[in-house]
Every structure is written in structure tokens, then in C-alpha cells.
Amino acid sequence: MTAPAVNPARSAFSSELAALSVKPLWERVMRRAPGTGAVPAQWRWSEVKPHLMRAAELITTQEAERRVLMLENPALKGTTFATTTLFAGLQVILPGEIARTHRHAPNALRFIVEGEGAYTAVEGERVTMRPGDFVVTPGWTWHDHGNVGAEPVVWLDGLDTPFANLFGAHFREDFPQETQPRSRADGDAGARYGANLLPLEHRGSGRPSPLLSYPYERTREALERLALSGGPDPAHGYKLRYINPATGGHPFPTMAVFMQRLPAGFAGARYRATDGAVFCVVEGRGSATIGGRKFDFAPHDVLVAPSWEWVEFRAAADSVLFSYSDRAAQEALGFWREEAA
Numbered sequence: 001m002t003a004p005a006v007n008p009a010r011s012a013f014s015s016e017l018a019a020l021s022v023k024p025l026w027e028r029v030m031r032r033a034p035g036t037g038a039v040p041a042q043w044r045w046s047e048v049k050p051h052l053m054r055a056a057e058l059i060t061t062q063e064a065e066r067r068v069l070m071l072e073n074p075a076l077k078g079t080t081f082a083t084t085t086l087f088a089g090l091q092v093i094l095p096g097e098i099a100r101t102h103r104h105a106p107n108a109l110r111f112i113v114e115g116e117g118a119y120t121a122v123e124g125e126r127v128t129m130r131p132g133d134f135v136v137t138p139g140w141t142w143h144d145h146g147n148v149g150a151e152p153v154v155w156l157d158g159l160d161t162p163f164a165n166l167f168g169a170h171f172r173e174d175f176p177q178e179t180q181p182r183s184r185a186d187g188d189a190g191a192r193y194g195a196n197l198l199p200l201e202h203r204g205s206g207r208p209s210p211l212l213s214y215p216y217e218r219t220r221e222a223l224e225r226l227a228l229s230g231g232p233d234p235a236h237g238y239k240l241r242y243i244n245p246a247t248g249g250h251p252f253p254t255m256a257v258f259m260q261r262l263p264a265g266f267a268g269a270r271y272r273a274t275d276g277a278v279f280c281v282v283e284g285r286g287s288a289t290i291g292g293r294k295f296d297f298a299p300h301d302v303l304v305a306p307s308w309e310w311v312e313f314r315a316a317a318d319s320v321l322f323s324y325s326d327r328a329a330q331e332a333l334g335f336w337r338e339e340a341a
């Protein structure tokens with residue numbers, strides 16, 4: 001459908017309406033296909049890491065509160081967001097540093113990129129962070145980070161901030177002290193929710209996952225084992241989604257989180273879906289062609305596949321990709337669609 005031709009009387013009419021903050025719908029260009037203003041993008045670890053380390057020299061965690069380089073989509077300048085619905089940032093914390101305790105409405109995930117010895121404390125429990133681990137910080141939970149190790153630790157922060165902003169519900173608050181008291185033993189959430197068991201009193205809800213950490217060791221083994229029983233999915237390779245163990249749903253009400261393995265030589269079929277996604281390469285080398293643009297990837301690179309852009313993976317070496325997207329929210333709202341070529 002094309003917009004009707006504009007004639008002088010209609011133009012004058014439209015101008016009159018404009019004064020009343022009213023617009024004729026028939027002059028609007030109709031949306032023909034899904035998608036957003038975000039564009040496919042890549043941040044190469046080899047290029048970003050030196051700047052991250054430079055940031056560690058230039059600003060302390062005390063000054064910065066969180067020493068994060070935000071990965072802003074080139075087509076969404078001024079928003080600080082990687083897609084129209086997701087935030088992505090690389091955070092670095094040096095040995096001995098503390099990132100003080102705060103809480104905020106947006107849900108956050110941490111995907112550990114490099115380094116050992118850091119922890120995230122969530123509501124009184126310290127969660128050790130190791131490369132490849134996925135750590136949950138549910139919205140409005142007190143959290144702080146610290147590095148008790150001997151090397152810098154870097155992780156990818158993924159947040160649903162644009163949702164909180166859209167709803168006008170973005171609250172934040174500082175804890176009175178820098179570090180919150182430890183009220184639960186390390187591994188408490190894992191014992192309660194991470195052993196295919198649930199506390200007796202637990203009632204399922206669509207809230208974020210009560211399991212705070214999903215260690216890479218277990219995820220990697222699961223992906224490896226899948227290959228023993230059959231071939232890869234034509235588009236995704238061996239791909240699993242992380243769950244809220246109390247519901248079987250996504251770990252966040254807004255964000256879906258995934259890990260996939262592309263065996264060496266994998267040449268994936270084209271695929272697209274309405275969820276915009278942020279990928280972080282864990283292992284391997286290959287390429288991702290997103291919306292017609294080819295990106296060669298290497299470990300720790302971050303890529304963005306916006307909504308409804310065709311994605312096609314190739315793996316030169318055995319590769320593992322972590323990703324998160326807004327699929328959880330889209331499914332809950334009934335918007336999510338996919339298409340395989």
C-alpha cells in the first residue's frame with residue numbers, strides 16, 4: 001500500500017492538524033517488514049581490549065562506580081544501547097578493586113570474558129566468576145563486584161535497560177556501605193536451585209532466575225555431549241537456552257540467553273527472527289554474515305544481530321558463542337517470529 005498523492009488542500013489540512021498535535025494516518029509510510037533502526041555491528045576484542053586496559057589506568061572503580069565501556073550501536077548514537085532493547089558493555093575490574101553496592105530496576109547478566117578471581121555479590125551471596133560463566137543479577141537486587149585475584153577480570157554486562165526506560169520505571173539506589181554484608185554461604189543459590197531440586201517453599205514465578213550462576217564447565221560439556229547423539233541444527237549448530245530452573249522459562253522476563261557450539265567446518269543455513277541479539281565469542285574462529293555484512297570473528301569479539309536481519313554462521317575452528325536477546329519479552333507479548341531460509 002502506498003500513501004495517497006498529496007494535493008494542496010490536503011497539505012493545508014495537514015498543516016492545520018499539526019497545530020493541534022494531530023496527524024493524518026494516511027500520510028504515514030506503512031511499515032512493510034519487521035526490524036529496528038539498529039544495524040549489524042562488531043566490536044573486535046583485539047581493538048577494544050587495549051582501550052579497556054587504558055580505562056583501567058585512567059579511572060578508578062571508586063570514581064567510575066562501574067568501569068564500563070558501553071557498546072553503542074553505530075546507528076543508535078546517543079542511546080548507549082547495542083540494540084533498541086538491549087544494553088551491552090565491557091567491564092574491567094583490577095585486583096583489589098571493589099565496584100560498590102547498588103541496585104536498579106533493570107535486570108543484568110554478566111558473561112565472563114577473561115580473567116580469574118572476581119566475584120559478584122547478589123543479595124548477600126558471593127558468586128565466583130570464571131571465564132565462560134553466565135551470572136544473573138535480577139532487577140532490584142543489591143549487587144557489588146570485587147576482584148580478590150591477581151589479574152584484571154573482564155566481563156560483558158547485558159541489561160534490559162531500554163525496557164525500564166520505555167516504561168518510565170528505571171529506579172536506582174545506592175547501598176549505604178561500599179560492600180554488602182555476606183549473609184549467605186557461597187554456593188547457596190546453586191544448592192537450592194542448581195541441582196535439579198527446589199526448596200519446598202518455592203513457588204514458581206515469571207521473575208528472574210533464582211540460580212545466580214551457570215558455570216561454563218557444565219554448559220560446555222552439555223554442548224559437547226549433544227554431538228554424540230545427532231547432527232547440528234542447520235542454522236544454529238548445537239544450541240541450548242539457559243533456563244530459570246524453577247519455571248523452565250527464560251532466566252529473565254525480558255532476556256533470553258543462549259550458548260551454541262559450531263563444529264569446525266560448520267556452514268550454517270540462513271536464519272532470522274524478530275529478536276535482536278548480542279553475541280560474544282567464547283572459543284573458536286569463523287564468520288557471521290548478518291544482514292549481508294560479513295564479520296570474521298575471534299574469541300571475545302562481540303557482535304550484534306538486529307531484529308529480522310538474516311544471520312549465517314561459518315566455523316573455521318570449533319567455536320562456541322554466547323548470546324542474549326529480547327526473545328523472552330517478545331514471546332511473553334506474543335510478538336516473536338522466526339524464519340529459516
Ligand SMILES: [Fe+2]
Nearest residue numbers: 102104108143
Ligand atoms: Fe548494577
